[in-house]
Amino acid sequence: xxxxxxxxxxxxxxxxxxxxxxxxxxxxxxxxxxxxxxxxxxxxxxxxxxxxxxxxxxxxxxxxxxxxxxxxxxxxxxxxxxxxxxxxxxxxxxxxxxxxxxxxxxxxxxxx
Amino acid sequence: xxxxxxxxxxxxxxxxxxxxxxxxxxxxxxxxxxxxxxxxxxxxxxxxxxxxxxxxxxxxxxxxxxxxxxxxxxxxxxxxxxxxxxxxxxxxxxxxxxxxxxxxxxxxxxxx
Numbered sequence: 001x002x003x004x005x006x007x008x009x010x011x012x013x014x015x016x017x018x019x020x021x022x023x024x025x026x027x028x029x030x031x032x033x034x035x036x037x038x039x040x041x042x043x044x045x046x047x048x049x050x051x052x053x054x055x056x057x058x059x060x061x062x063x064x065x066x067x068x069x070x071x072x073x074x075x076x077x078x079x080x081x082x083x084x085x086x087x088x089x090x091x092x093x094x095x096x097x098x099x100x101x102x103x104x105x106x107x108x109x110x111x112x
Numbered sequence: 113x114x115x116x117x118x119x120x121x122x123x124x125x126x127x128x129x130x131x132x133x134x135x136x137x138x139x140x141x142x143x144x145x146x147x148x149x150x151x152x153x154x155x156x157x158x159x160x161x162x163x164x165x166x167x168x169x170x171x172x173x174x175x176x177x178x179x180x181x182x183x184x185x186x187x188x189x190x191x192x193x194x195x196x197x198x199x200x201x202x203x204x205x206x207x208x209x210x211x212x213x214x215x216x217x218x219x220x221x222x223x224x
Contacts, residue, residue, distance in 0.1 A: 004154070031210045042216035043155075043200065050210060058211070090154065099144050099204045101212060103154035 003027070004104035006091055012110045019078040021107050023091030030096040032074035034058075034066060036087040037106075043090065049074055050096075081111045114139040116203050118215035125222055129191050133218045135201030136183040145184050146212065147175055148200040155200055158186075191222045 007022035023032065033048040035058075045058030047066040055066050063085060067075040074093075078085055088108050092101040115138040125131055137145065144162040148155035159168040161177035161184060168175050172189045188195055198219050202212035 033211075035214075040216065043202075043212075043214040045211060048211065094210060099146065099210070099212075100157050100160055102157070103148075105153040 004091060004093055004102050006089075006104040006107050008107050009105065010108050010110075012112065013078075013081050014112055015082060017078075017081050017111075019081050019109065019111075021076040021078075021089055021091075021109070023074045023076070023093075023104055024072050025074075025093040025102070025104075026072065027093065027095070027102070028071065029093035029102075030071070031094045031101075032068065033092040033094075033101060034064075034074065034076045035090045035092065036060070036085075037090055038087050046076065081109075083111050085109065086111045114203065114205055114213040116201055116213050116215040118199075118201050118218050120218060121216065122219040123221070125191055125220070127191060127193060127222055127224050129222075130187065130189045131191060131220060133186040133188075133199050133201075133220070134183065135186070135215055136181075137201075137203045137213075138182065139203050139205035139213065141206050142179075142182075143204040143206070145177055146202045146204070147184075147186050148202065150198040150200055150217070151196075158199075188220075191220075193222050193224060196220060196222045 004025045034046045035043045049068040065077045091104040094101045147158040159175045166177040198217040201215040
């Protein structure tokens with residue numbers, strides 16, 4: 001079974017803090033993705049990576065950065081958290097050439 | 113800009129009813145369409161439909177891709193309370209693309 005894990009299920013941070021969200025997959029997938037999910041807006045792609053040290057901007061990259069130093073791990077970084085980044089963050093992975101993405105359980109982030 | 117629209121946004125039915133969820137898309141160079149089910153946390157994969165495979169079925173769930181109408185439907189027969197979830201439709205477009213463009217989802221509630 002594909003397993004995608006995220007470091008925290010719930011996180012509360014203060015405005016201006018630096019926030020790290022970690023995602024790890026154990027299926028040797030090449031592609032990894034970060035989404036945020038908000039009511040009425042659906043899932044929106046923040047960043048994705050198709051190889052170690054490679055990254056591509058998604059639809060809403062502003063205010064975020066990512067890091068992929070190892071194939072199994074993809075980190076999302078909020079350099080200076082703001083209240084409008086309160087959201088559910090979902091990580092996903094897929095094998096090269098495969099369209100099906102497998103999702104982690106999500107991290108619900110609250111920025112006060 | 114690629115666009116995926118799901119309807120209805122929410123739906124309440126009684127156990128045993130049959131439901132049809134809709135997904136329409138406007139994308140350049142369509143590759144495939146995927147359906148996911150999201151309960152409390154991570155979306156889980158249901159079906160992928162491509163230009164060469166336009167109908168899929170698994171138990172009480174089935175999905176059809178209408179390439180002419182640029183749409184897909186997800187049917188659930190004899191609904192159960194365990195079918196209550198958000199159903200997400202996503203489209204892959206563009207050669208070599210790994211990105212999914214998601215619709216906003218349909219929230220299905222099945223009441224006893």
